[in-house]
Amino acid sequence: MTARLAPALLVLLSSALPLHAADPITTEGRVAAVTVYQGQALVTRDVELGDAGGLTEIVVTGLPEKVQPGSLYAEPGDGVVVRSVRYRTRPVEQDVRAEVRELDEQLQAVRDKLNANARRRALLGERTEYLKKMEGFTTGTANAELKSGVLNAETLKSLTEFVFTERTEIAEQELASQVEERELNQELELLQRKRNVLTQGSAKTVREAVVFADLGEEAAKALRLTYIVSDATWSPSYNLRADADQSRVLVEYNASIQQMSGEDWTDVDMTLSTATPSLVATAPRLDPLAIRLAAPTxxxxxxxxxxxxxxxxxxxxxxxxxxxxxxxxxxxxxxxxxxxxxxxxxxxxxxxxxxxxxxxxxxxxxxxxxxxxxxxxxxxxxxxxxxxxxxxxxxxxxxxxxxxxxxxxxxxxxGRRAERGPSDSQGISVSYTLPSATSLPSRSDRQLIQIAALPLEGQFYRIATPVLTEFVYKEAMLINSTDMVLLAGPAATFLGGEFVGRGTVPTVAAGESLHVGLGIDTSLRVSRELVKKESRTQGGNRLVTFDYQLALENFSGQEVDVRLMDRLPKPESNEIKVTLVDPGKPLSEDQEYLKNQRKDGLLRWDLQVPAGATGLNQSTVDYTIQLEYDKQLQIVGMPAK
Structure with a gap:
């Protein structure tokens, strides 16, 4: 009976034995994908596990200095069950980064040269002391021989020449040693500054994610490790390139990226996003608002x-x-x-x-x-x-x-209304996936990556605002005919391949219009003049009439379209009545102008200025306005809003 129970007992005992995990797997994995947010980045590493099986501890080492430990997440591949993920650090004797190790080697080489230089100078000092002793011996011997009448002049001359030759050589070597020491100290200081900038403190620490997983049967397996790093951000910028014939504008949409996370991103799938990375899936809970009456604090x-x-x-x-x-x-x-x-x-x-x-x-x-x-x-x-x-x-x-x-x-x-403007988390959120693999080393300067190049058609014109300046500017109204949202950012503008100036691009959704400045048109000039002013009293009010003339001159050989702008004063209350008595020429019927600018008292005339319209042939707009207000008062400006 004991023999019959033996196999079953063995099975029971074997099942009660503790399970031993396989040998740990240590790997850096490969950074495969990065999503750069405005302030941080989400990094994904692919970790190949080979043919390992069973319970295994996977150590993903070489995590960057700016990793956020609480963001570590291991996504298991097929056949992998993740039991736990934890973060740890451990000190090492040497910096783990190749570029820092290279600097450390250069620093040590400079220190070795300084030590060798110091030893040579010590030897020069010993030689100097020896020469002093030799000089004392030679002088004493020469004096004794001179008194006894047996002085060997030739020997004395040779010894004297030897001493002075040695002193000259020692002086030259000491001078060269001092110069070398100064240069080596300068090199050492420079290398140390470079290292401080690169490491920003002690970097002799290895950061690791320890993933404990059940890999099941022995077969090729993998998992993905994701984490968030700080000190990574991006902002949009543009190059606006208008054709010389002003038929279209190529909008080069770029991302200015700065990443100092402590790890290099090499040939990664990169996404740029304005969203805020979130690890919370539920909406905030809205509580009831209970109110009562009380004296104000x-x-x-x-x-x-x-x-x-x-x-x-x-x-x-x-x-x-x-x-x-x-x-x-x-x-x-x-x-x-x-x-x-x-x-x-x-x-x-x-x-x-x-x-x-x-x-x-x-x-x-x-x-x-x-x-x-x-x-x-x-x-x-x-x-x-x-x-x-x-x-x-x-x-x-x-x-x-x-x-x-x-x-x-x-x-x-x-007070004025508090406006809820866009912010990083509550404004517009868009993402751009770059079409090809991208590399971004970890460094302090900003790196420019092109998101897209968009050829946009539009309407080209000139804009003149003589109340502000006599210069006339070229502009284009483009239509964003793509499905891409263009975020606000600085722009460098080129016309016919030549740089004409800098400006900004506002946020432009798909289908919206975009006004682009193309610099000054030096062939045009505009002026504004108060031609006539008349004042009279009616009852208790003063009525003042103003006649203005706006003049445009075109020195080029072709007709140009110009948007001529001026303005009516905008009263803060009904105490002042403003009337456009005569616009001179019909105001623009552009719907965007009528909707957004006309109601604020801005005036716009769309003119075609003939070629060579100068002097007596210049294009003019003569318009008249009238102000009516209490004759006991005068007009003052209001603060800008």
Missing amino acids: QQQIEARRDIAKAKSELLAQQRKLANFRNLYAADSPVFTEGLNAEAADELFSRQAAQTPASSMPNAPAISGEFRGGRAAGGFGGMYASAANGAIADAGLNRISNEMQLLDYNGDLSR
């Missing part, structure tokens, strides 16, 4: 005096907190931008203190570990995000409560 009285300023400050807080909510850690650079560590921690602590524990039934206690978002990566960061999200929701509700109370108690007439 001094703070509320101050806020009501300038409701626009108070709202703007609250909007800024709201955006910062909304950004924080979407991230895995309170010390993320997006949340703490503009704050030092103490201020960021204080703001987070204040949110935590104002958040009731009942609102976070499934979240752990808010300890220092979670408050700073410093829980270990992967699964450890999950709980910190839950706690941070609940605290942020309470903070967003508190800020929204204050904004609504400003609506109820504030007086909009006391």
Whole structure:
């Protein structure tokens, strides 16, 4: 019977034995894809695991200095089950980066040369001391022989010449040694500065992601490791190249990228995005707003005096907190931008203190570990995000409560309306995937990458604003006929291959128009003159009539289209009545002008100025306006808005 039970017992015992993981796999993987946001980047590494199987610890080493530990995430390939992910650092004797190691080798070589130089100078000093002793011996011997009458003049001469020759050689070598020492010290200082800029402190630390996974049966397998790095950003810029015949404009849409993450991106699939990377999938919770009556506090009285300023400050807080909510850690650079560590921690602590524990039934206690978002990566960061999200929701509700109370108690007439302009997180979000693999080394200077080259058709014209300047400028109104959103950014403009100046491109959605400046047209000149002014009194009011003449001269040999601009004064109230008595020539019927500019008192005439229209043949517009106001008062300007 014992023999029959033996096999079953062996099976039971073997199943109870502990499982031993396979030998760890250490690899750097390969950076395969990068999404660059405006402030940080999401990096994806492909990690090949070979034919390993069973429970295995995979160490992905060589992570960059600016990695955000809480963002580590391992995406398993086929046949791989990820059990855990954690982040660790370990010190090493030598810097892990090749470029830093090369600098360290150069630094050591310079130090070795300095040591050799110092030894040579020490030997020169010993030679000098020896010569001094020889001089003393020679002088004493010569004196003794001179007294005894047996002086050997030839020997004395040879010794003297030897001493002076040696001294001359020693002096020359000391001078060369001093020059070499100075140059070596300068080289050492330069190399040290380069290293400090490159490393920005100690870099003798290896950063690693440790993934514990079940690889199953032995077969080729892989996984992907993703993480967020800071010190990476991009901004749009443009080159606008107009054809010499002014038939079209080639819009070169570029990205100016700066990445100092500490790792090089070589032949990666790159995406540029204006979104904010988010590790939170749920919308913030909206709480009810309970109100009651009470005497206003001094703070509320101050806020009501300038409701626009108070709202703007609250909007800024709201955006910062909304950004924080979407991230895995309170010390993320997006949340703490503009704050030092103490201020960021204080703001987070204040949110935590104002958040009731009942609102976070499934979240752990808010300890220092979670408050700073410093829980270990992967699964450890999950709980910190839950706690941070609940605290942020309470903070967003508190800020929204204050904004609504400003609506109820504030007086909009006391200040201008607070505008909700676009921001990194709440403005337009677009992504551009670059068509080919891209390489970006980690360095401090900005690198230019072309996103697209877009040939756009448009209408070319000149614009003259004599109330501002006598120069006439070339412009083109282009239509964004692509499906790509063009974000606001600086532009360099070229006409017929020649650089004509710099400007800006606003955000332009697909199908929208874009006005592009093409520089000064030196063949045109414009002037503005007050020809006549008449004033009379009617009842208690003063009526003043102004006759203006706008004149355009064309020194070129071809007819040109010109948009001539001027303006009527815009009264702040009905105390002043402004009338366009005679426009001189019909105003423009362009729908965009009528919709956006005419209502603000801006005047526009669309003219065709003949070739050679100069002197008495210049093109003119004579128009008349009238102002009516209290005769006891005078007109003053209002502050610009």
